[in-house]
Amino acid sequence: MTLLNGLASTDGRTGGSGEALAIRGGQPLSGRVDVKGAKNLVTKAMVAAILGETPSTLRDVPDISDVSVVRSLLEVHGVRVTPGDEDGSFVFDPADVASAHMEEIDAHAGASRIPILFCGPLLHQLGQAFIPDLGGCRIGDRPIDFHLDALRKFGAVVEKLPSGIRLSAPNGLRGANIHLPYPSVGATEQVLLTAVRSSGITELRNAAIEPEIMDLIAVLQKMGAIISYEPNRVILIEGVDRLSGYDHRAIFDRNEAASWASAALATDGEIFVAGARQQEMLTFLNVVRKVGGDFNIREDGILFRRAGDLRAVTVETDVHPGFMTDWQQPLIVALTQATGTSIVHETVYENRFGFTQALVKMGAEIAVHPHGLQQGPRRVPRRNLEQAAVITGPTPLTGADITVPDLRGGYSHVIAALTATGESTVHNVGIISRGYEKLYDKLAALGADFDVLG
Incomplete structure (x- = not known):
């Protein structure tokens, strides 16, 4: 890792929204990250x-x-x-x-x-x-x-x-x-x-x-x-x-914990999320297991990794105790590496699949249905604003020039770039500092290969 402009050299935070990362992916992320309050x-x-x-x-x-x-x-x-x-x-x-x-x-x-x-x-x-x-x-x-x-x-x-x-x-x-x-x-x-x-x-x-x-x-x-x-x-x-x-x-940040878990699945790595707790992540952990992931719950955190090849799943976002809308974006990156056709029904916010355009640019096969999918069994009531994303995998991802759209989508772009082979340039990464503490330090601790471009 090289901090070319020094913005993250002292505290590990991202800088302004115009900041960019040059990421060389294709290697597993492995190590420990600590999550603080939500x-x-x-x-x-x-x-x-x-x-x-x-x-x-x-x-x-x-x-x-x-x-x-x-x-x-x-x-x-x-x-x-x-x-x-x-x-x-x-x-x-x-x-x-x-x-x-x-x-x-x-x-x-x-x-x-x-x-x-x-x-x-x-x-x-x-x-x-x-x-x-x-x-x-x-x-x-x-x-x-x-x-x-x-x-x-x-x-x-x-x-x-x-x-x-x-x-x-x-x-x-x-x-x-x-x-x-x-x-x-x-x-x-x-x-x-x-x-x-x-x-x-x-x-x-x-x-x-x-x-x-x-x-x-x-x-x-x-x-x-x-x-x-x-x-x-x-x-x-x-x-x-x-x-x-x-x-x-403060209670730990379960959104950040789920994001690092998805990063472990997407890159075929092994990440220990210190501070994460089972009770607040019960619904997410069930999906991790269904998709072919593994987790080891410890007193001081949770270890995430793959248990073998990833499998396709169907997910419906919902208010608690359902599957959080903030969890689906990083999970979709992992689903691009799963065998079969996965479906993610977004029922909480509209227009939250915009980030998938960058994944398609990198080689993912994702079709967004702007008015949702009417067929098939559902447990979460349909809403007029809902959308659906159909992800077919596994598809290899390759490096690309992409721009961060929002907080969770931006993190997903970073993880997609780390999953992809070759080099990606990810622009506008400063948005990610709204919700991820010391992102650069954590990525470096997990073995990520990147430069901060300014």
Whole structure:
């Protein structure tokens, strides 16, 4: 590995989005990687710190760009952020929380969708909030209507402006009965962060129940919240007058763990993912076994490798406890090396198969059906937005010049390049730093052969 521009020489993170990698593939990835706290929990727990009257400490915080974005947003709102007593921990002191100028929020948020989750806590603390136009990975329509509808039910006044959305709570916030039309993770987080200090009881139906949601509930309970969850996706929150800070170690990032597992299958390597746990990855582990992979569950992590030739499988993405949408992209790289015809039904987000165009360019045989496949048995209910990818393999992959489209698709491009024979140039890899800590260091530790081109 050569770090030609020095951007990753000190901390292993990728640099700007324009950065590129020259990757020479065709060799197995083998070794150990350590995963820290989940991006999808850590950033939300950081926002929750605003609700406390005393400082909060969050541990196992990954060094990724999404964390940097939220830290900046906290700081422009007056929250003091300092390193904790161990590596990867931070202390958040909300004693001086204040309103922030729209320009500051817009500048620090960038393409992140995190600002929408500041609304409930800021309405409680300041009586008002503002969020600019929201960004994020361009993987299809991800409306914030669920968030705004929920905030209105709590009593918030929502005013849409050309520059963003202004919210106020002239009469305070009160508990509400909310039924989500879809178990949205973001909307569930919004309700939790808003309901814990709203007067009265909030009943949330059709809630998301991902492990990261349960970990956020644990964070809020440590702060003094009263939250219970019942069967059939029902969460009850009894509002309290005040919350204190928390001390919490974040749940591991199961998306990153699954990504490295798929890399081991795709390259016929052997990767030990330190910090991964069986319980949160149960559904993924079942698919690993079906596709012909092997895993060894240890107290401190999980070892992934092939058990022989890979076999074709059919996968349907779904909300938890189903197969995560973020897992299908790296898995598809491995499926290009499986014998037979695999089918991946994407039911959570539309337009999430755009990354497969690069795999086809590298030699994969993948057909995307933009309106899904109607025939065949299904366990996950069909949705109007769903698509299907049909992967026929095994097909040898060869090096190509490709461009990263989004976070998970970008990681998949890197792994495809490492699976392929010859040299690939992967552009726009800075996007991957949103969710993968020290990517270059980890790739080098696994024996990857690459240069950073700048």
